[in-house]
Amino acid sequence: MTNKIILIFGLAFILFITIRVYNTIMGLSEGCPPYCVGNNLSNMDLNGRDLGGANMRQAILTQTNLKKATLTGANLSGANLNLADLEGANLQAANLRQATLVGVNFINADLRGANLDEANLSGLNLQHTILSAVSLNNAQVIGSDFFKTDLKGARFEKANLTGSNFRKASLNASRFSGANLSGVNLSEADLRGANLEKANLYGANLRGANLSGVNFQNAQLNGADLLGSNLKGANMRGANLSGANLSLTNLNKTDLQDADISGTNFSGTDVSWVERVENIKKYP
Numbered sequence: 001m002t003n004k005i006i007l008i009f010g011l012a013f014i015l016f017i018t019i020r021v022y023n024t025i026m027g028l029s030e031g032c033p034p035y036c037v038g039n040n041l042s043n044m045d046l047n048g049r050d051l052g053g054a055n056m057r058q059a060i061l062t063q064t065n066l067k068k069a070t071l072t073g074a075n076l077s078g079a080n081l082n083l084a085d086l087e088g089a090n091l092q093a094a095n096l097r098q099a100t101l102v103g104v105n106f107i108n109a110d111l112r113g114a115n116l117d118e119a120n121l122s123g124l125n126l127q128h129t130i131l132s133a134v135s136l137n138n139a140q141v142i143g144s145d146f147f148k149t150d151l152k153g154a155r156f157e158k159a160n161l162t163g164s165n166f167r168k169a170s171l172n173a174s175r176f177s178g179a180n181l182s183g184v185n186l187s188e189a190d191l192r193g194a195n196l197e198k199a200n201l202y203g204a205n206l207r208g209a210n211l212s213g214v215n216f217q218n219a220q221l222n223g224a225d226l227l228g229s230n231l232k233g234a235n236m237r238g239a240n241l242s243g244a245n246l247s248l249t250n251l252n253k254t255d256l257q258d259a260d261i262s263g264t265n266f267s268g269t270d271v272s273w274v275e276r277v278e279n280i281k282k283y284p
């Protein structure tokens with residue numbers, strides 16, 4: 001019995017020393033994970049690990065396997081997660097502010113309420129990702145794919161979303177004030193009650209989108225395609241609609257006061273319900 005006890009303690013000690021040596025070689029601090037501020041965790045296998053509340057601020061997690069990991073409330077601000085695998089991971093309320101996320105796999109990941117302000121998510125496929133109430137203010141999200149994604153209540157204020165795809169996405173009550181949405185595809189998206197004040201939507205595709213109650217005040221919509229969209233009760237005061245396509249749209253109670261409608265296409269649209277715009281019929 002005594003020999004067995006000695007053997008067990010001996011193996012435990014060897015394991016402890018091995019871990020310490022490994023961590024030293026890898027540059028990992030004691031207790032990492034979950035306390036890994038600035039540590040290099042690239043290529044590590046953390047599949048399914050419970051890292052809720054972990055502190056990985058400014059850590060290097062390139063190509064790290066975080067499939068189905070629990071990262072609720074974790075601090076990943078400033079971390080480098082390029083090419084990391086976060087498929088099925090739970091990142092609810094996680095802090096990813098200023099994180100670099102190029103090439104990350106977010107399929108079936110849950111990022112509800114996560115902070116991604118000033119993060120770089122360019123070129124990502126975010127289909128089937130839960131992003132409701134996520135914050136992406138001032139983020140770089142160029143050419144990313146949000147097809148049919150749940151983004152209700154999301155915040156994209158002053159974000160760069162150039163060329164991204166939001167087709168059929170749920171964007172109810174989302175906020176895009178001051179954002180760059182030039183060339184974005186928002187066709188058939190649901191943006192009821194969204195705020196796009198002063199947003200740049202030059203050349204954007206909003207065909208068939210539900211834009212009822214949307215705030216477009218002072219937004220740039222020149223050259224945008226809104227064919228067949230629902231603009232009931234929308235606020236378009238001071239918006240630039242020059243050269244835009246508003247044919248077959250619902251303008252019931254839409255406010256176009258001080259909007260620039262030079263060259264706008266209203267063919268097939270009933271403008272009799274439009275509020276506070278006397279010169280609309282000058283541009284049939």
